[in-house]
Amino acid sequence: MTTTTTPTPFAGGTVLGYPRIGRRRELKKAVEAFWAGTTSADELEATAAQIRLATLRRLVELGLDPTDGSVPGSFSYYDQVLDASALLGAVPTRFASLVGADDAPAGDALSLAGYFTVARGQGDRAPLEMTKWFDTNYHYLVPEIGPDTAFSLASDRVVREFVEARDAGVVTRPVVVGPVTYLLLAKAADDAPAGFSPLSRLEDVVPVYVELLRRLAAEGAPWVQLDEPILTSDSIDVPVAEALAAVTTAYGALTTAPVGAGRPAILVATPFGGLATQDADALSTLAATDVEGVALDLVKGSLPDAATYPGLAGKTVVAGVVDGHNVWRADLAAKLDVLDGLAALGAGALAVGTSTSLQHVPHDVDDETYAATSAEASGTTLDPRLREWLAFADQKVVEVATLARGLAQGRAAVTAEVDAATAAVTSRATAAGVVVPAVRERAAALTEADFTRAAYAERAAAQQAALDLPPLPTTTIGSFPQTPEIRRARALNARGALADADYAQQMQDEIRRVVALQEEIGLDVLVHGEPERNDMVQYFAELLDGFAVTANGWVQSYGSRCVRPPILWGDVARPAPMTVEWSAFTASLTDKPVKGMLTGPVTILAWSFVRDDQPLGDTANQVGLALRDELADLEAAGIGIIQVDEPALRELLPLRQADHAAYLDWSVRSFRLATSGVRTETQVHTHLCYSEFGEVIGAIDGLDADVTSVEAARSRMEIVPELRDAGYSRGIGPGVYDIHSPRVPSVEEQTELLALAVGSIDPRVVWANPDCGLKTRRYEETVPSLENLVAATRAVRATLA
Numbered sequence: 001m002t003t004t005t006t007p008t009p010f011a012g013g014t015v016l017g018y019p020r021i022g023r024r025r026e027l028k029k030a031v032e033a034f035w036a037g038t039t040s041a042d043e044l045e046a047t048a049a050q051i052r053l054a055t056l057r058r059l060v061e062l063g064l065d066p067t068d069g070s071v072p073g074s075f076s077y078y079d080q081v082l083d084a085s086a087l088l089g090a091v092p093t094r095f096a097s098l099v100g101a102d103d104a105p106a107g108d109a110l111s112l113a114g115y116f117t118v119a120r121g122q123g124d125r126a127p128l129e130m131t132k133w134f135d136t137n138y139h140y141l142v143p144e145i146g147p148d149t150a151f152s153l154a155s156d157r158v159v160r161e162f163v164e165a166r167d168a169g170v171v172t173r174p175v176v177v178g179p180v181t182y183l184l185l186a187k188a189a190d191d192a193p194a195g196f197s198p199l200s201r202l203e204d205v206v207p208v209y210v211e212l213l214r215r216l217a218a219e220g221a222p223w224v225q226l227d228e229p230i231l232t233s234d235s236i237d238v239p240v241a242e243a244l245a246a247v248t249t250a251y252g253a254l255t256t257a258p259v260g261a262g263r264p265a266i267l268v269a270t271p272f273g274g275l276a277t278q279d280a281d282a283l284s285t286l287a288a289t290d291v292e293g294v295a296l297d298l299v300k301g302s303l304p305d306a307a308t309y310p311g312l313a314g315k316t317v318v319a320g321v322v323d324g325h326n327v328w329r330a331d332l333a334a335k336l337d338v339l340d341g342l343a344a345l346g347a348g349a350l351a352v353g354t355s356t357s358l359q360h361v362p363h364d365v366d367d368e369t370y371a372a373t374s375a376e377a378s379g380t381t382l383d384p385r386l387r388e389w390l391a392f393a394d395q396k397v398v399e400v401a402t403l404a405r406g407l408a409q410g411r412a413a414v415t416a417e418v419d420a421a422t423a424a425v426t427s428r429a430t431a432a433g434v435v436v437p438a439v440r441e442r443a444a445a446l447t448e449a450d451f452t453r454a455a456y457a458e459r460a461a462a463q464q465a466a467l468d469l470p471p472l473p474t475t476t477i478g479s480f481p482q483t484p485e486i487r488r489a490r491a492l493n494a495r496g497a498l499a500d501a502d503y504a505q506q507m508q509d510e511i512r513r514v515v516a517l518q519e520e521i522g523l524d525v526l527v528h529g530e531p532e533r534n535d536m537v538q539y540f541a542e543l544l545d546g547f548a549v550t551a552n553g554w555v556q557s558y559g560s561r562c563v564r565p566p567i568l569w570g571d572v573a574r575p576a577p578m579t580v581e582w583s584a585f586t587a588s589l590t591d592k593p594v595k596g597m598l599t600g601p602v603t604i605l606a607w608s609f610v611r612d613d614q615p616l617g618d619t620a621n622q623v624g625l626a627l628r629d630e631l632a633d634l635e636a637a638g639i640g641i642i643q644v645d646e647p648a649l650r651e652l653l654p655l656r657q658a659d660h661a662a663y664l665d666w667s668v669r670s671f672r673l674a675t676s677g678v679r680t681e682t683q684v685h686t687h688l689c690y691s692e693f694g695e696v697i698g699a700i701d702g703l704d705a706d707v708t709s710v711e712a713a714r715s716r717m718e719i720v721p722e723l724r725d726a727g728y729s730r731g732i733g734p735g736v737y738d739i740h741s742p743r744v745p746s747v748e749e750q751t752e753l754l755a756l757a758v759g760s761i762d763p764r765v766v767w768a769n770p771d772c773g774l775k776t777r778r779y780e781e782t783v784p785s786l787e788n789l790v791a792a793t794r795a796v797r798a799t800l801a
């Protein structure tokens with residue numbers, strides 16, 4: 001046993017990670033400037049170092065101990081899973097020429113430019129696939145591991161950043177994705193034999209971690225944090241027992257060296273859920289290893305009643321009681337109760353922490369502006385009550401430090417803070433707008449008929465008669481490129497430097513261009529291009545009652561891309577139509593059918609910070625009712641096709657299979673509530689992306705949309721036969737153009753994909769469209785890609801005739 005040498009564990013509290021994009025998105029801007037070629041790698045490194053140092057200073061100022069590894073070292077230029085791939089040298093063979101670059105920093109096999117190329121692709125070299133990180137709106141880059149992937153310590157960035165912080169006076173706790181999670185999130189490399197499991201490479205990966213730990217210890221790191229969130233999920237590629245066996249093997253090897261000279265103490269963090277279920281108990285497995293600490297998510301997860309874990313004697317348990325994934329101020333009294341209850345665990349030491357990294361919340365509520373009274377709140381000038389109700393990353397650090405003081409010195413030491421938190425929680429529970437009787441009454445009066453449309457056959461006939469579309473109709477998913485001009489106009493308008501009428505005029509001009517372009521290209525169903533939307537969720541949140549939106553509450557979504565998740569704090573209602581004028585204007589410009597464009601209730605919830613005082617399903621139905629009214633108004637304005645996007649349907653799928661059925665029930669119902677009020681001849685579309693859909697195929701069918709467009713290009717249409725086999729028989733638009741990469745897919749490529757789709761399901765139900773919206777693309781890529789899509793469609797149509 002090595003536990004006798006455990007260092008003093010985080011007595012002042014700790015957090016599992018901190019936002020790294022910068023308080024004003026400094027990292028995003030620096031990275032994008034580097035990509036654009038306007039700054040050098042050295043300049044980017046210097047900006048990043050400044051951001052890291054500012055973070056260290058801030059965390060210490062907020063109360064974390066600078067001497068004992070309480071401050072996490074959780075920086076990343078792009079993604080922490082990509083960082084692990086760089087660390088392990090696990091770069092796919094198509095990028096082999098980037099390895100060992102002359103311009104790579106000492107200690108790295110990849111240059112910064114090379115690292116970004118793996119993330120973003122180049123020419124015909126596709127980037128790593130991107131997918132959702134557990135149940136968050138953060139996306140990571142999927143490692144590709146094969147039998148021959150050569151692992152070595154290919155980057156010592158983690159060590160360099162530890163030294164940099166140490167030299168600045170802060171002893172950090174480096175944070176690295178753990179080996180079991182890394183391999184279980186990986187996919188088999190393209191050239192791997194069928195049935196190959198990346199987890200089979202565990203024994204080759206672990207020695208690299210051993211070497212990293214040795215290097216960190218040599219620099220004096222007291223702790224390292226290895227993130228193993230996969231232990232909270234049972235939706236994984238191998239039986240849970242196999243994952244747990246891998247934990248035993250990996251952490252057995254990682255704890256062989258003595259703490260101190262051989263390695264830092266190891267904290268295994270398990271965010272996003274509980275570890276104990278009926279059939280498996282990952283906490284028992286972890287407790288049986290020789291790691292020195294375990295960080296538990298006590299917000300999403302709970303512990304089995306009065307369970308004791310003898311293996312935890314001598315270990316530190318970091319009790320993740322402060323929510324790292326939502327923005328409500330903590331009820332400190334209730335959190336202290338949870339901490340009291342943890343005595344039964346039998347841990348050697350108890351420390352206070354966050355449930356997850358704080359990378360999922362914005363920096364600071366004090367970066368927002370507040371109106372003097374609730375009535376004066378508008379736009380991003382927030383209702384002053386929110387200042388009291390909310391806690392962003394910096395407030396959460398203070399909550400952690402306060403709870404740690406209460407734990408160490410007794411509740412009396414933090415009475416004032418606890419009382420203030422209790423007052424805030426009480427004020428929120430009873431505040432005007434949190435419960436709106438009219439909203440409640442409408443939801444209570446719903447009947448099954450409100451969730452049901454006419455039979456599909458009847459709808460399909462009525463829609464074909466009304467729309468008269470050709471076979472394999474072509475369309476796009478909604479957004480066209482968000483140009484710098486559009487964003488500048490919106491920024492000026494928000495600052496009051498561009499009048500509302502001039503802004504609207506500029507957006508209308510953009511819509512005119514987008515319509516003309518689509519007609520020129522020859523698309524069948526047109527869109528307005530969404531120029532007026534800053535974001536597909538924030539736009540609606542700004543127009544609905546019950547939501548607040550921030551000015552600076554940025555959260556990284558992937559790479560340099562950020563979002564400002566709205567805050568859903570009260571009952572939701574729609575004071576006025578939200579999209580009708582834009583869609584009606586668009587329809588007036590063309591004889592082609594125009595598709596109205598809305599975001600669905602599940603996605604609006606998934607990409608907002610939602611109230612935690614009622615079941616999500618109830619909140620979803622309130623949003624569903626608001627959207628139902630919008631669909632009715634669009635229909636009344638002559639819009640015959642309406643798309644209701646649900647890209648986040650898969651994202652909120654619970655990590656534990658036992659919870660799937662209940663989730664799929666309320667999520668599907670809220671969509672149906674939104675879409676079932678329209679006439680038989682109105683065609684309802686939906687769109688899903690960024691996911692493996694396997695586990696939600698039944699739900700896709702359950703949505704009962706007339707047409708579903710799905711991301712499919714990278715997976716080469718594999719979802720089409722899956723849907724067919726699941727009995728899905730309505731319209732399907734599998735993406736034939738991967739919009740995540742700047743590559744222009746050729747006519748041949750898109751023809752081949754479309755032919756694949758047509759070959760595996762009734763051609764009469766197939767649509768041709770890109771994988772997702774075009775907002776992150778530039779016109780230089782968009783125009784030829786869509787031209788090729790139309791040409792490909794014509795070629796495949798000819799084979800059908």
Ligand SMILES: Nc1nc2c(c(=O)[nH]1)N[C@@H](CNc1ccc(C(=O)N[C@@H](CCC(=O)N[C@@H](CCC(=O)N[C@@H](CCC(=O)O)C(=O)O)C(=O)O)C(=O)O)cc1)CN2
Pocket residue numbers: 137482484486487488490491492533534535536537538557558560561562563564607690776
């Ligand atoms: N919420 C959400 N989640 C999602 C998606 C999504 O579309 N929305 N898509 C998936 C992938 N995630 C994505 C997340 C963000 C972006 C994205 O493009 N984000 C933009 C910001 C979008 C935005 O809020 N735009 C605002 C603000 C733009 C801005 O930065 N303005 C400048 C000023 C510009 C100027 O003066 O020139 C500034 O504020 O500094 C607007 O258009 O109004 C970015 O990071 O660049 C894309 C995909 C999954 N999750």
Ligand code: MET
Pocket residue numbers: 477478479530536597645647687689772773774775
């Ligand atoms: C992330 S799904 C995006 C759908 C949206 N209608 C768009 O085209 O941008």
Ligand SMILES: [Zn+2]
Pocket residue numbers: 477647687688689690771772773
């Ligand atoms: Zn999409």
